Amino acid sequence: MRIAVPRGALFKDTLDLLDKLGIDTSEVRANDRKLLFEEAGIITMRPSDVPTYVEAGAADIGITGKDVLAEQSEREVYELLDLGFGPCRMVFATVEGDEDPAAEALRRLGVMRIATKYSRIAGRYFERTGRQVELVEVKGSVELAPLTGMVHGIVDLTATGTTLRENGLVIREEIMASTARLIANPVSYRVKAAEIDAVLERLRAA
């Protein structure tokens, strides 16, 4: 079996989990630049790429955040288990102060401009709550966008809220909570059912 492992915030917890399954992760831990570890059956990538590789069958199973799965909800992968680690929240935040600039924009302009990396989650959320928004997709630090006046608010992921606070932003609404999930390719899920179920049982027991 080949496992897609996310680099970044979930990396260490994921490797600890794989250790518990008896997979030797020492080479992965020791090597920052290598991406494919044939012997351990591990490939490493950014979390948002995990569903892509698992859907295509390039990895049989993978670990990524619920936030990524929600943003890429059309991917044909099985979500098997909530692993519990990597807790964070998808939030709607604006510049601090008594007056919420986004609500103000909605009242006086009829639409608010929102910067995010999660355009589908944000779009669905504001549509569901009946507010007109113009989404501005950014790739880097989203916190910068409202500080420069480019947008009225942001939708972003936060674990502790520190970065938001340090940039003078406050959480106005919580959209969803996220933790790491185990996912599987639909063909592997059947053809390698016994191996995948063995992993599942051990993770449930852990």
Add this chain to the structure above:
Amino acid sequence: MIHPIPSGTRDVLPDELRELRAITDGMRAVFHERGYGEVATPALEYEEVLTRGDTAAADPAYRLFDEHGNVLVLRSDMTIPIARVVATRYPTAPVPLRFFYLQHAYRAVRQHRGQPREILQAGIELVGAPGPEGTAEAVIVLCAALDATGLTAYKVGLGDASLFVRALERVGVPEGARPKILHELATRDLVGLERELEGVGAGELLALARTRGDVGVLEGVPEAEPLRELYRQLPDDVRRRVIFDLGLVRTLGYYTGAVFEVYDAAFGAPIGGGGRYDDLLGRFGRELPACGWALDVERIHAARLQEPGA
């Protein structure tokens, strides 16, 4: 001069077409040998006919107007056009009717996913043969067709579109709670499924949705009797291809009983599928039980190239 063609479409040149023809010729020989007759239907149909009774089932992606303002659609599968053919051209013919096709179907694509808009399908429709005998015949022909393509490692996932609903009934899950539960199952979110099931005190059904394996996994599941009956009618060489999957659901809405999907470890997505649709023909005016499947010829070709020894 370079002239573009739409994303998700392609030109097929002699090397590939020769290999595709070898696959379809092998399957065509199997269909003839088993008494199936080939049909072709127009790629363009009236939208109001194709979506009759159930818009979601036909789900056409491409619509256009003809010179009189009628809305035409490009067919998204062959099952519904053949249901129309049976009602229109065979209103009183004795059953069962056995048809096969090698035709293109047209689907919408998502951006940057390498999905095709035009899919070459090979499939059969067995009309008027109820389950489990009819279903068994369809699965047997399916394996014979796959054998003829040269694939060696394929597996056939067998499930039942009505099984989970019947299990929800058995444990007394209120009707109002069922759509949410079935949505989690259909979107393959087993974490969400566990949450919804536990919310109504039916957590034990999670194991049912996760059940995959040989015929032994059907034991102790009262809802699986139709699948056990189907298995009894399969010869040994077909039996060893079968993976029972009690959480298997197909995306098309018209399935009523057994459903199947074809997997090959060399390809990351199912290479075909089908099932029973005992209500579909009635919508076109001839009430007959029916069963059928379609294989994606281009995916079979790709899997063939990946399989060891290809």
